[in-house]
Structure formats: C-alpha cells, structure tokens
Amino acid sequence: MEIHDRSPFLPEGLEFVLSHEGEVSVSSIVQHTVCLFFSAHWCRPCRNFTPQLIQAYDELKQRGDYLEVIFISFDKDEACFLEHYKAMPWLALPFDEGLRRRICSQYKVDHIPALIPLDCNVKAIVADAVQLIEDYGVDAFPFTVERREKLKAIDEERKGCTLQALLVSDRVNHLYSNNGIQVPLSNLTGRTTGLYFAANWSPPCKYFTSQLVRVYDDLKVTNGDEFEVVLVSSDRDQCAFNQCKSTMPWLAIPFNSKSRHELFRIFNIKAIPALVFIGPKGEPYGTDGREMITCHGANAFPFTEERAVELGAAVEREKEGLADQVKDQKHKHLLKLDMRKAFICNGCRKEGRFWSFCCRICNFDLHPDCVMEENETKIKKEGRNEICIPATKSGIQEFHFTTTTFRAISNQSS
Ligand SMILES: [Zn+2]
Ligand SMILES: [Zn+2]
Numbered sequence: 001m002e003i004h005d006r007s008p009f010l011p012e013g014l015e016f017v018l019s020h021e022g023e024v025s026v027s028s029i030v031q032h033t034v035c036l037f038f039s040a041h042w043c044r045p046c047r048n049f050t051p052q053l054i055q056a057y058d059e060l061k062q063r064g065d066y067l068e069v070i071f072i073s074f075d076k077d078e079a080c081f082l083e084h085y086k087a088m089p090w091l092a093l094p095f096d097e098g099l100r101r102r103i104c105s106q107y108k109v110d111h112i113p114a115l116i117p118l119d120c121n122v123k124a125i126v127a128d129a130v131q132l133i134e135d136y137g138v139d140a141f142p143f144t145v146e147r148r149e150k151l152k153a154i155d156e157e158r159k160g161c162t163l164q165a166l167l168v169s170d171r172v173n174h175l176y177s178n179n180g181i182q183v184p185l186s187n188l189t190g191r192t193t194g195l196y197f198a199a200n201w202s203p204p205c206k207y208f209t210s211q212l213v214r215v216y217d218d219l220k221v222t223n224g225d226e227f228e229v230v231l232v233s234s235d236r237d238q239c240a241f242n243q244c245k246s247t248m249p250w251l252a253i254p255f256n257s258k259s260r261h262e263l264f265r266i267f268n269i270k271a272i273p274a275l276v277f278i279g280p281k282g283e284p285y286g287t288d289g290r291e292m293i294t295c296h297g298a299n300a301f302p303f304t305e306e307r308a309v310e311l312g313a314a315v316e317r318e319k320e321g322l323a324d325q326v327k328d329q330k331h332k333h334l335l336k337l338d339m340r341k342a343f344i345c346n347g348c349r350k351e352g353r354f355w356s357f358c359c360r361i362c363n364f365d366l367h368p369d370c371v372m373e374e375n376e377t378k379i380k381k382e383g384r385n386e387i388c389i390p391a392t393k394s395g396i397q398e399f400h401f402t403t404t405t406f407r408a409i410s411n412q413s414s
Contacts, residue, residue: 014099017070018085018092029091032068033142034122035129036107038100038114040074041084046113052133053115054089059138067141072100074112117143135265155266162282163188163195163230166266167259175230175251183251187228190280192302194229194289195263197274200244201235208273209248211293216249218298226280227301232263234272277303295341295353315339315354326357328371333359335366345370 016023037053039046053069060067069090073081081095093099103109107116107124115133117125125143126132132140136151158166164185167173174182196212198205212229219227229250235241241255253260263269267276267284275289279302287308292300296311325336330347335357343352347370356365 014093018094020089024091029068032066034118035067035069035143036103036114036116036118037069037071037090038074038104038109038112038116039071039084040076040112041080042076043074043112046074049113049130049134050088052137054087056133056138056140057089060141063138065141069115072103074100158262159266159284163193163278164282166263167253167257172254172257172259174254176245176254177251178245178248187251188230191226191228192280193278194227194303195232195267195276195278196229196248196250197232197234197264197267197269197272197276198244199234199272200240202272205273206247208290208294211297212275213249215293215298215300219301222298223301232260234260234264279304318355322355322368326371326373328357328366328373330366330372331359331362331364333361333364335359335364335371337368340365347371 015026017026018024039050041047057067057069069088071085071088071090071092073084073092073095075081075084075095078095081092085092093103108127109116113130115129116127117129119125126145126148129140129143132143132148139151140147167185172185174184175187177183194212198209216227216229229248231245231248231250231252233241233244233252233255235244235255238255241252245252253263267274269276273290275293277285277287277289277292279285285304287303287305289303292303292308292311300307300311319337322337325334328335336359338356338358338360339354340352340356340358341354343356343358343365344350345352345356345367346364347366350367352365352367355368357368357371358365
C-alpha cells in the first residue's frame with residue numbers, strides 16, 4: 001500500500017508531525033495503529049483522561065504493540081498547546097486552528113476528549129475510543145468493534161460468576177473489615193451481599209451510607225449473618241479509601257485490587273451511590289438496590305425481584321380509597337395525590353413515604369392521614385357532581401371509592 005494512503009493529513013499537504021525530538025515523517029508510523037487524540041488542557045475531562053491514555057500507551061509500547069497517538073490541540077493558543085503537549089509521550093499536529101477544524105469535520109468530532117483510531121485507509125475504526133480506554137485500559141487495543149464485543153462478552157460471562165470467582169480471578173483472596181482486618185472471601189458464601197459502589201468525596205454517598213447503615217444494623221438483629229455489604233470504592237487514593245471504609249461497618253474490596261474498577265464496568269455503574277444485590281448462590285439481582293433501601297429499608301430484604309413486586313403491590317394497595325385531590329384548611333391550594341419517595345409532612349412534621357397529598361408549587365406535603373378537609377368534598381363521577389364525601393382517609397375508606405373511577409374536587413374549585 002502507498003504510504004501516503006496512511007496519512008490522514010495528506011490532503012493538507014502534511015507529511016510531518018511533531019515529536020518531542022523534532023519532526024517525524026508520517027511514513028515512519030505506517031506500521032502502527034494510529035489514534036487521533038483531540039484534547040485541551042483547559043478541559044477537566046481531558047485532564048482526567050490523558051493519564052489513562054498515557055498508561056495504556058506505555059503498556060502497549062512495553063508489550064511490543066504498535067500504537068501511535070497524534071495529539072490535535074484544542075488549546076487556546078500555541079503557548080498553551082506547547083505547555084500541554086509537554087506531558088504527552090506521543091506525537092502532535094502543529095498548532096493550527098484551521099487544520100484542526102477541517103480534521104474535526106472529516107471525523108465528525110464534536111466533543112473532547114476524543115480518540116479516533118484509524119484503519120489502514122485512515123477511516124475511523126470506531127467513532128470514539130475514550131470510553132473503551134476508560135473501561136478496559138490496554139485490553140481495549142486494537143479498538144475494533146470485534147474487540148469491544150469480545151470484551152463485553154467476557155464481562156457478561158463474569159457477571160454470572162460468583163463474587164468470589166470474580167475477585168479470585170484478580171488474585172484477590174480477601175476483603176477488609178472496617179477496622180482493617182483481612183476477611184477471607186469464603187465469608188460471603190451463602191449470604192445475600194450488597195455491592196456498594198461509593199466514594200469518600202461524594203455527599204450523596206454519605207447520605208445514602210447513613211440509610212444503609214441503619215438497614216444493615218436492623219438486619220443484623222433480625223437476620224443475623226444472612227446479609228453482608230461490600231464496599232466497592234471509586235476513590236483515587238488509599239487515604240480517601242481508608243476514610244470512606246472507616247465510616248462503614250461492613251467489608252471492603254482492597255484498594256489495590258483491579259476488581260474495584262472492573263466491578264463498576266461489569267455492573268455498568270455510571271453514578272454513585274449504587275447498590276447491586278447478589279443472591280446467596282452468587283446470582284446478581286436485577287433490582288435497584290438504592291431505591292429498595294431508600295423506599296423500603298430493611299423491609300425490602302431479601303431484595304429479590306419477587307420482593308420488589310410484593311412491595312410495589314403493597315404501595316398500590318395503600319393508594320386504594322384515596323381521592324385524587326383534596327382541599328385542606330392548612331393550605332390555600334388544591335392538594336393532589338402523588339407518589340413521593342420521601343417527604344416531611346407539613347401537618348405532623350414527621351417523615352412520609354409514597355402517598356402524599358401535595359402542592360408541587362409550594363412544596364407542601366400531607367400524609368393522607370393528616371388531611372383535614374375544609375368543608376366537605378364533592379366527588380365527581382364522569383363529570384357529574386353527585387356524591388359528597390369527606391376527604392380524610394377514614395371517610396373515604398368508608399365509601400370504598402377507588403381513585404381510578406372517582407375524582408375528588410373541592411367545593412372551592414368546582
Ligand atoms: Zn403527617
Ligand atoms: Zn400551594
């Protein structure tokens with residue numbers, strides 16, 4: 001093949017790119033898988049990604065695989081570009097905004113960081129390999145669709161393995177208790193385990209941890225050792241990891257284990273906190289662990305899909321007999337029945353869950369039991385005002401109305 005066919009820059013008349021040692025002929029990288037790397041130092045995601053790419057680049061070099069990266073700068077000016085390029089071990093395109101724009105449009109690059117691996121005809125192998133590198137590091141090479149499918153299939157297979165098998169494959173044979181004592185993996189055998197994805201820096205994690213601790217303590221009393229939690233931390237250093245672990249009464253995957261990162265990927269965790277339940281035989285449940293704990297607490301045990309269905313049905317039963325909307329003397333607007341994960345009742349000031357008569361405009365909530373109807377409330381059936389009932393729950397239950405066929409309308413609004 002013609003060497004010039006390999007150069008994505010040839011239409012621009014470019015035969016040389018920059019290296020730290022000076023200019024490099026494009027023909028000298030003809031053996032390599034070439035990736036175009038679009039990045040800027042002012043961009044935080046770029047700053048986070050570049051070290052991961054450097055690590056993969058170095059490992060591939062050591063392994064003898066031919067990868068070359070060409071940096072295409074989105075920096076503000078040439079001085080920023082040169083400063084930025086200093087930290088990169090690969091090649092670069094000379095700083096030229098017009099050239100960059102043309103290459104971006106050729107490869108449809110509309111965000112950074114972007115990493116475009118090229119095939120031997122300088123066509124993009126995949127639209128963007130940043131996520132591949134973030135997920136699989138050096139294993140992502142040579143970034144083809146086939147490679148990605150293979151890696152996904154391996155993950156899917158591992159998902160079906162027990163947690164012990166997952167960890168052992170990474171040569172991890174123990175977990176840590178919160179006071180730093182090593183606990184053998186066999187400790188999890190036969191127990192329902194919650195994989196808790198969290199990090200020390202995250203306020204939502206701190207909030208959820210306190211909820212999970214309550215459930216954990218409750219279940220220790222009622223179910224003994226049937227339930228365990230294992231922290232999968234995404235903290236970036238040992239110190240943050242230690243701090244994170246010290247606030248939790250359960251076990252943790254060691255900081256130096258590669259499995260931490262892999263479990264995020266295998267279970268497709270995109271946001272923290274997240275909680276994945278694994279059954280006593282090692283089978284992952286499809287339930288949303290965070291939601292189950294937040295909404296139902298220890299009552300959600302054993303956290304299976306069947307249990308989730310039962311809990312959902314129980315919530316629906318609570319709704320039976322409640323009007324769609326009511327007027328209460330404590331609030332000037334009509335209150336609509338709505339599903340709320342958690343609220344503070346403006347009547348009794350206590351916490352509430354699920355069904356609330358609420359005014360979204362004023363953020364006003366009432367437990368159904370705390371509604372005091374103003375006068376009396378008319379129930380409108382298929383557009384005809386014909387029945388009057390009180391809006392309180394007890395009143396409604398007496399009449400056995402269901403909200404699907406009746407709508408309660410206040411005197412004021414009708
Ligand atoms: Zn209340
Ligand atoms: Zn209101």
